Amino acid sequence: MNLQEQHLKEMKGLIHDFEAQLNGLQLLARENKSEAFKKSIEEVRESIQERNDFYFVESKALQLILNQTNELCIKYGIEFCADIRYGNFLFMTFPDVFSLFENALCNAVNACLQLGEEEKKRIELRVFRQHEQIVVLLANTYNKANTR
Numbered sequence: 001m002n003l004q005e006q007h008l009k010e011m012k013g014l015i016h017d018f019e020a021q022l023n024g025l026q027l028l029a030r031e032n033k034s035e036a037f038k039k040s041i042e043e044v045r046e047s048i049q050e051r052n053d054f055y056f057v058e059s060k061a062l063q064l065i066l067n068q069t070n071e072l073c074i075k076y077g078i079e080f081c082a083d084i085r086y087g088n089f090l091f092m093t094f095p096d097v098f099s100l101f102e103n104a105l106c107n108a109v110n111a112c113l114q115l116g117e118e119e120k121k122r123i124e125l126r127v128f129r130q131h132e133q134i135v136v137l138l139a140n141t142y143n144k145a146n147t148r
Contacts (some may be wrong), residue, residue: 018044042091055145057087061097062127069105069123078112085128104138 021044028037057063066082073080089097103126112121119141126137 006134037109057084058113060087061094062101065098065101065105066125068102069109072109074085074121076113076121078107078123079123080125081124083124083126083128084125085133087127100136104136108138108140109140112140115142 021040025037025040025044028040057066062084066084070080071083072078092100097111108123111125115121121141123140124138126135127133
């Protein structure tokens with residue numbers, strides 16, 4: 001089984017699990033158990049984020065970095081949104097892809113960790129191809145001026 005087939009099989013399993021959880025939420029909503037309902041919604045959100053292995057990307061290095069970043073974001077309460085529409089970095093070496101994305105995402109996580117507890121922490125990564133160029137956009141909620 002190749003990676004894409006394995007990924008599709010895992011996704012079907014996740015969809016089945018989430019459908020069962022949504023059915024449970026519907027039952028709680030019908031029974032007007034609002035506190036249990038709110039708690040269950042939060043648990044489902046966390047479950048989705050924890051199980052998110054991202055879209056299939058051809059670059060093993062990028063796949064590894066996305067998963068590591070997602071785990072860090074879950075650990076530190078940072079919302080991580082990745083929109084990967086181009087993931088074929090076969091023209092680059094594994095170390096080059098790793099260095100490019102790992103450094104940028106690590107810096108984004110570290111910047112979010114400097115935010116106060118009450119501030120929303122979010123990292124957005126978009127990778128897509130436009131004409132003959134590969135575009136990588138990375139943003140986070142840290143916007144304070146450097147005070148060095």
